Amino acid sequence: MDIRQVEKRIDELIEQLNLHNHNYYVLDQPTITDFEFDTMLQELNCLEKEYPALLRFDSPTQRVGGEIIKSFKQVKHTYPMLSLGNTYSEEELKDFDSRIQKLIVDDFEYVCELKYDGVAIGLTYENGVLMQAVTRGDGVQGDDVTANVKTIRSIPLQLKGDYPEKFEIRGEIILPHAGFEKMNNERIEIGEEAFANPRNAASGSLKMQDSKEVAHRPLDCYLYFLLGENLPYNSHYENLLKAKEWGFKISNYMVKCSNLDDVFDFINYWNKERTKLGFDIDGIVIKVNDYQQWKQLGFTAKSPRWAIAYKFKAEKAISTLLSIDFQVGRTGTVTPVANLRPVQLAGTVVKRASLYNVDFIQNMDIRIGDLVYVEKGGEIIPKIVGVLIDKRSDNTNCFEFISTCPECGSELIRKDGEAAYFCQNENSCPPQIKGKLSHFIHRKAMNIDSLGEGKIEMLFDNALLNDAADLYDLNYENLIGLEKIIESGDDKKQKKLSFQEKTVANILNGIEKSKSVGFERVLFALGIRYVGETVAKKLAIHYQNIDNLMLASVDDLITVDEIGEKIAESIIAFFANKKNILIIDRLRAKGLQFAMFTEAVDLISNVLEGKSFVVSGVFEQFSRDELKLAIEQNGGKNIASISSKTDYVLAGEKMGQEKRKKAETLKIPIISIVDFLEMVR
Numbered sequence: 033m034d035i036r037q038v039e040k041r042i043d044e045l046i047e048q049l050n051l052h053n054h055n056y057y058v059l060d061q062p063t064i065t066d067f068e069f070d071t072m073l074q075e076l077n078c079l080e081k082e083y084p085a086l087l088r089f090d091s092p093t094q095r096v097g098g099e100i101i102k103s104f105k106q107v108k109h110t111y112p113m114l115s116l117g118n119t120y121s122e123e124e125l126k127d128f129d130s131r132i133q134k135l136i137v138d139d140f141e142y143v144c145e146l147k148y149d150g151v152a153i154g155l156t157y158e159n160g161v162l163m164q165a166v167t168r169g170d171g172v173q174g175d176d177v178t179a180n181v182k183t184i185r186s187i188p189l190q191l192k193g194d195y196p197e198k199f200e201i202r203g204e205i206i207l208p209h210a211g212f213e214k215m216n217n218e219r220i221e222i223g224e225e226a227f228a229n230p231r232n233a234a235s236g237s238l239k240m241q242d243s244k245e246v247a248h249r250p251l252d253c254y255l256y257f258l259l260g261e262n263l264p265y266n267s268h269y270e271n272l273l274k275a276k277e278w279g280f281k282i283s284n285y286m287v288k289c290s291n292l293d294d295v296f297d298f299i300n301y302w303n304k305e306r307t308k309l310g311f312d313i314d315g316i317v318i319k320v321n322d323y324q325q326w327k328q329l330g331f332t333a334k335s336p337r338w339a340i341a342y343k344f345k346a347e348k349a350i351s352t353l354l355s356i357d358f359q360v361g362r363t364g365t366v367t368p369v370a371n372l373r374p375v376q377l378a379g380t381v382v383k384r385a386s387l388y389n390v391d392f393i394q395n396m397d398i399r400i401g402d403l404v405y406v407e408k409g410g411e412i413i414p415k416i417v418g419v420l421i422d423k424r425s426d427n428t429n430c431f432e433f434i435s436t437c438p439e440c441g442s443e444l445i446r447k448d449g450e451a452a453y454f455c456q457n458e459n460s461c462p463p464q465i466k467g468k469l470s471h472f473i474h475r476k477a478m479n480i481d482s483l484g485e486g487k488i489e490m491l492f493d494n495a496l497l498n499d500a501a502d503l504y505d506l507n508y509e510n511l512i513g514l515e516k517i518i519e520s521g522d523d524k525k526q527k528k529l530s531f532q533e534k535t536v537a538n539i540l541n542g543i544e545k546s547k548s549v550g551f552e553r554v555l556f557a558l559g560i561r562y563v564g565e566t567v568a569k570k571l572a573i574h575y576q577n578i579d580n581l582m583l584a585s586v587d588d589l590i591t592v593d594e595i596g597e598k599i600a601e602s603i604i605a606f607f608a609n610k611k612n613i614l615i616i617d618r619l620r621a622k623g624l625q626f627a628m629f630t631e632a633v634d635l636i637s638n639v640l641e642g643k644s645f646v647v648s649g650v651f652e653q654f655s656r657d658e659l660k661l662a663i664e665q666n667g668g669k670n671i672a673s674i675s676s677k678t679d680y681v682l683a684g685e686k687m688g689q690e691k692r693k694k695a696e697t698l699k700i701p702i703i704s705i706v707d708f709l710e711m712v713r
Contacts, residue, residue, distance in 0.1 A: 035086075038079060042086050045076040049092040050190070057186040057252070058281045089161065090190035095183055095247060103650065104175035104239070110200060111259050113154060113168045115334060116317065116341040122296065125318070128340045129292045135337075136325050143269045144298040145256055145286040147315035147341050150206035151235045153181065153253065158198045160191035160278075167238065177238050181205075183247035188279040195278045199260030203253055203281075207234040208311045211250030218474070230312055252311070255280045266323045288321060303344055307380075315343035348407050348417065349382070351375040353400055356387065356431070358438045362467025363561045364454035366437065366444060368393065370404075370416060377408050385414045389451040390433040397421070399428040439463050459611050465499070466492055468559045472500045476565055477557035478549050482542035486529055490516045499611075500557070501618035503543055511536045547623045551577070554624055558616070561602040570594055571603075574672050577627035578616065582607045588673045591648075591691050639712055640668030644677060648691050649684030651705055656684075659708070666712045674700065682708050 052069055056062045073092060080087045087093075119125055132140065152168040165181035167174040181187060184205065207215075207230040215233065216226040227233035237249045258271045265271050269288055276282040285302075289295045299316050306313050320326060320338040329337040351372040359367045368387040375382050385406050387393055398404065398419055405418035433453060436443055442457035455461050469488045473480040480503070491497040496510055514531040531539075549557075555578070556568035563571070574592045575581040581603070589600035606612055620626050645663050647656050647670065654662075659682060660670045671678060674694045681687075681695045681702045695702050703711075 035083070038083050039086055042076065042079055042083075042088070042091075045072055045079075046088060046091050049073060049076065050090065050188075053092060053185055054188070054279055058279070094189065095185055104177060106169070106173050107164065107166045107176045108173045109154065109166065109169075109171070110156075113152065113171045113174065113202070114331070114336060115171065116339050117332075117335045118315075118341045118343050120343050120345060125295070125340065125342055126292065128318075129295075131337070132320065132329065135329055136320075138325075140325055141321045142289040142292075142295055143286060143319045143321045144289055144295055145317045145319070146254075146283055146302065146309075146313045147317045147343070148204035148206050148254055149229075149231050149312040149314045150204035151231065151238055152202065153177075153205050153238075154200055154202045155181070155187065155255075156198070156200050157191060157195065160195050162187065162189050175239070179243040180238055180240065180246040181253075183243055184251045184253050186281045187253050191278040193278050194264075196260050196262045196264075199258060199263065201255050201275060201280060202257040202259070203255035205234050205238060205251055205253045206230065206311050207237070208250065208252055210310065215249065218476075253281060254283055256283070256286075256317075267321050268319055268323070269321050289318075299342055306344070313344075315341050317341050346407050347377060348405050349375045349377040350403055350420070351382070351406050353398065353402050353404050353416075355400060358434055360437060360439050360455055360461060360463040360467075362464055362471055362559060364456065364458055364461065364464055365452045366434070366454060367452070368433070370398075372404075372406065375406065377406060377414065380408075382406055382408065382414050385416050387416065390446075390453065391451050393431050393433070397430070399424070399431055401425055401428050437461060458609075459499075462492070469497060469500065469503075471559045472503070472557045474557075477553055478546040479553075480539075480542040480546050482535075482538040487539070490514060490529055499615050501615045501622070504619070504622040504624075506540065506543065508536055508540065511539065547625075549625060551625045551628050554619075554626060555581075558606075558612075560606045562599045563603065567594060567599060572628055576672075578620075579626075580672065582613075584673075591673045591688065591694070593688075634665065635667060636665045637712070638667040640666040642667075643679040644669045644671045645680050645682055646671055646674050646678050646691075646695075647682045647684075649687035651684040654705070659705075662708075662712060674698065680708075 049069070049072055052062070052064055052072075056069075076091065077093050080091065080093060117128075119128070154166045154168075154174070155162060156164040156166075162178075162182065164176060165178045165187075166176055169175060182189065209230065212227070212230040212233055219226055227236065233249075234251060237246055237251055240246050255275060256272065258268075258275055263271050264274045269286070272282050272286065287294075287298060289298065295316075295318055302313070302316060318340050320329065326336070326338045331337060351374075353370050354373060355371045357369045357371060359369055361367065368389070370385040370387050372383055372385055385404075387398070396416070396419055398416065401424075403420040403423045404416045405420070406414050407417045408414040434444065437455035437457065440455065440457050440461040442455050442461065444453040444455055446453045455464065458464050466485075466488055469492070470485050472478055473483045473488070475481060488497065491506075491514075493516070494514060496506065497503065511531050512533070516529050550572075552569045552572035555572050556563065556565050570593055571581060575584065584603070586597065586600045586604060589595050589603060590597060616626070640663060645660075645668055647659050647663075651659065663670055663682075674681060674691055676698055678695070678698070678700050681691070681700055683692070683702050683704065692702065
């Protein structure tokens with residue numbers, strides 16, 4: 033194909049893929065299979081790589097992220113992003129209606145909309161192109177999260193139709209229940225703390241520094257408010273319908289109401305039906321429809337007078353606490369879980385509820401046999417929020433937390449300042465061993481996707497796996513023919529798991545492939561307590577290899593960004609365990625990556641020869657990696673932490689106080705970016 037044919041094909045693919053994207057994520061009406069979509073996307077990606085000059089901003093390939101955001105720029109809102117007044121009371125809603133009637137002489141109508149429980153966002157479009165996405169912040173200014181928002185597939189990058197030249201549209205970024213549960217289950221599998229609710233998960237996702245990671249999170253967005261100088265209509269409802277034609281995801285559930293009775297009908301309907309939506313709402317927003325009447329009504333200091341939010345009360349139910357189970361996680365943490373008499377709540381039958389820790393139980397004086405209030409507000413497991421003490425039987429006893437592990441019988445301990453008890457028997461406690469193995473194979477760790485919890489448990493039960501290094505001793509002979517009946521779910525459905533030829537080949541191929549996984553993920557896979565994915569990456573970059581990390585002291589470790597004493601002490605304790613060192617040695621012998629891959633640096637000059645630098649803080653014009661590269665290109669050496677061997681500390685904004693104090697104590701020169709640039713000129 034010549035360049036014109038390539039450009040034409042790229043245009044065709046983008047047009048088709050954007051249409052299918054809209055059908056799937058906005059209209060929920062897919063017209064092609066995932067395979068067909070992926071095939072077209074792959075073709076487009078190949079053409080863009082071969083002809084980079086033809087890459088378009090609205091290409092679906094730009095949805096995958098990849099931009100790293102060091103810090104989020106603060107942006108002033110063109111129109112203040114005010115909060116709405118809230119009410120839980122029908123009487124207050126009647127007062128709101130009375131005030132409207134006193135201030136407006138003409139007839140008026142309301143628009144009722146769902147109040148999404150998510151994160152408010154403002155999207156600015158110019159000539160149909162998404163230019164900027166800004167969070168609410170303090171209402172006057174917010175964070176620029178454009179790179180992350182571009183990964184959300186229901187938000188159009190390029191509009192269609194007769195849109196205004198420039199306008200802003202506001203809405204709510206949410207995380208639907210199905211995606212939230214899947215994401216939380218994956219986090220629990222790898223030992224990370226589950227998000228409390230979808231709103232927290234959506235908010236945390238928007239503030240992630242790596243947009244490529246945001247692209248993996250199943251975020252969605254509903255838009256509900258148009259602002260600008262040349263909007264098509266002078267009414268809210270009609271403008272939103274028009275915005276739908278441009279490609280925005282506008283709710284199908286908004287309605288116009290001519291009186292307050294209609295408003296209450298809408299509220300009462302959704303108070304019952306909200307559990308069927310597949311995402312969280314916490315109320316109904318009521319707005320006057322006409323823009324001219326908005327001007328007549330005006331604003332208070334904090335909110336518009338032409339709108340109000342009626343909030344639903346959190347759903348509660350009463351149940352009996354039958355018993356308390358204790359679950360042991362991969363790091364040994366023992367978590368109490370309440371077993372309840374089954375009760376209908378928020379559209380589901382609830383049988384279990386979170387009890388968090390011993391302090392939670394004791395502070396609420398929860399006892400077995402109590403009648404308790406159970407609430408479900410988006411959490412992955414419902415929670416107990418109260419006890420009907422006046423209904424308590426006289427023969428109930430105060431709750432006492434167990435003193436030994438329910439799985440292995442080892443004594444439980446509780447460290448100062450921590451809420452949880454945990455089992456110290458990390459190398460022999462079955463759920464800890466299986467949990468560590470499941471963490472090790474997870475996609476964010478070693479990514480051995482041919483294995484899973486069921487297969488891990490089967491291999492453990494057959495004495496083929498006891499630690500991560502055992503994975504690399506598995507072979508065809510000891511895998512072929514293994515069988516087990518597995519029960520799953522509350523209904524205890526049985527299925528047969530059998531290792532046939534194809535299964536064995538996939539497992540062995542997956543294990544072999546994992547040997548090429550980078551050091552930062554190998555470090556994360558080791559399952560060091562408190563060392564999550566982000567911390568592992570920072571440690572890998574800072575220390576470059578496992579040997580440097582193993583030799584680090586607590587004082588050295590806390591100089592690393594985001595590493596506090598608790599994490600540092602956990603790392604020291606991990607490497608003090610001889611069994612962990614033996615596992616690392618076995619993994620290293622099998623070919624796993626325990627050092628960062630570094631390429632040779634081309635020298636520009638030798639002006640920094642013999643000088644060692646520690647780079648610390650945030651720099652406006654350069655990233656720290658760029659500065660470290662400049663040091664090496666000019667003959668200098670980067671070192672991880674400040675010591676008597678350090679020649680200079682290159683300091684930016686927000687340099688840690690401990691680092692500064694240590695440099696000053698050792699009388700090491702602390703230089704600015706200006707000083708450094710002068711040195712390398």
